[in-house]
Amino acid sequence: MYAFDFEKPGSIADAVAALKDEDAQALGGGQTLIPTLKQRLAMPSKLVSLTGISEMQGVCRGDDGAVCVGGATPHAVVAAEAGDYPALAALAAGIGDPAVRNRGTIGGSLANNDPAACYPAAALASAATIVTDHREIAADDYFQGMFTTALDEGEIVTEVRFPVPEKAAYMKFEQPASRFALVGVFVAKFADGVRVAVTGASEEGVFRWTEAEQALSGDFSAAALDGLSVPADGMIGDLHGSGAYRAHLVVVMTKRAVEAAA
Amino acid sequence: MTQLTMTVNGKAVSGDVEGRTLLVNFLRDTLRLTGTHVGCDTSQCGACVVHVNGQAVKACTMLALEAEGAEVATIEGQADADGSLNAIQQAFQDHHGLQCGFCTPGMVMSAAALLKENPKPTEAEVRDYLEGNICRCTGYHNIVKAIMAASGQDVGAIAAE
Structure with a gap:
């Protein structure tokens, strides 16, 4: 790794101030960023750790019923403490491996917006609100393409608020080597309709499959998806699977998620 | 610095x-x-x-x-105060849970973390917990067996032939 300075502020305000330096970079659990630094794909002059900020830790229930997760909360804590939203807890329990889940954070995952990450699917399907140090961003506005989000330079994800659906499930088809999602589908059934978010598949990163949402809002069953398909155009094609294969898997995994949620 | x-x-x-x-x-x-x-x-x-x-x-x-x-x-x-192996380490030795030994420190530390939160895991739970520990020698069978034995469970049923 290139040399860098390290700071570990104890408050959001101090972290925001530390990130005002040019080339400063926020550090969550480091499970993506540290390997990236080792490969010298990034060379920040300063890393600002967010793991010492107690106001960004933990899971709670908001006044409006939403499950609120602090931006620096590790996946293992979400898995253990988000029991009010079982599909979210199950998703967190399936990210990486136990040691990675003890370090990796929800804020880090959402800020990075890896096209094969799990959390973006949960946030988008749940119509979550991404809370930062100075504003709130709706999930529909937040994800803007592979590794691209609405976050400004130095902006920190301090909390994520998940409305809790009536029924929900996340089904992931794992790429057998990395165990990242080759395709992952999060289905969430709310009183006013169904939302379906797909990760792993598209070159544009996480996306909503609106055709399936309409079908499922009328009839929440796997059979309602019969005859629907996703175009292979724009799907990721690599040695693990072609675009057509991923497009096919989107339908399969959506059906499995509906069956698991029903 | x-x-x-x-x-x-x-x-x-x-x-x-x-x-x-x-x-x-x-x-x-x-x-x-x-x-x-x-x-x-x-x-x-x-x-x-x-x-x-x-x-x-x-x-x-x-x-x-x-x-x-x-x-x-x-x-x-991890060893006990008198230098003798702890239960997990001893089980790795007893059940041949290692060959070259390179992965073993990580395997033992992961096993210790697992048994602290889940003192009697099933074989499937052990295998799931070891997702992030890779061994290129043993094929995991005896590692899983050692961890099951260290948790005080009978490992006769999962004995390798």
Whole structure:
């Protein structure tokens, strides 16, 4: 790794101030960023750790019923403490491996917006609100393409608020080597309709499959998806699977998620 | 350089580190605790698993300064006070849970973390928990068997033939 300075502020305000330096970079659990630094794909002059900020830790229930997760909360804590939203807890329990889940954070995952990450699917399907140090961003506005989000330079994800659906499930088809999602589908059934978010598949990163949402809002069953398909155009094609294969898997995994949620 | 202080295997330690120094480098190079291994250096293989404040982490993917003030446990602290192997280590020996031994420190530390949160895991739970620990010798069978035995369960039913 290139040399860098390290700071570990104890408050959001101090972290925001530390990130005002040019080339400063926020550090969550480091499970993506540290390997990236080792490969010298990034060379920040300063890393600002967010793991010492107690106001960004933990899971709670908001006044409006939403499950609120602090931006620096590790996946293992979400898995253990988000029991009010079982599909979210199950998703967190399936990210990486136990040691990675003890370090990796929800804020880090959402800020990075890896096209094969799990959390973006949960946030988008749940119509979550991404809370930062100075504003709130709706999930529909937040994800803007592979590794691209609405976050400004130095902006920190301090909390994520998940409305809790009536029924929900996340089904992931794992790429057998990395165990990242080759395709992952999060289905969430709310009183006013169904939302379906797909990760792993598209070159544009996480996306909503609106055709399936309409079908499922009328009839929440796997059979309602019969005859629907996703175009292979724009799907990721690599040695693990072609675009057509991923497009096919989107339908399969959506059906499995509906069956698991029903 | 920054002064770093933590507790490792119950002993207060300190040393000077850079911002970029990884926890595993502090343990191996500064403290000369070389039982924690670096295998892949990309947080895939788990040879570097240690406990930080009781939780299993990959020491190759955590900055040393993140462990300021922490309680760290490594493989060197696993044996009992008289030097005899602890239950997990003894089970690895009894059930041939290693061949070359390179992955073993991480396997033992992951097993210890598992048994602390789940004292009687099923075989499937053991295999699931070891997702981030890779062994290129044994095929895992005897590792799983050793961990099951260390948890006090009968391993006759999963004996390899």
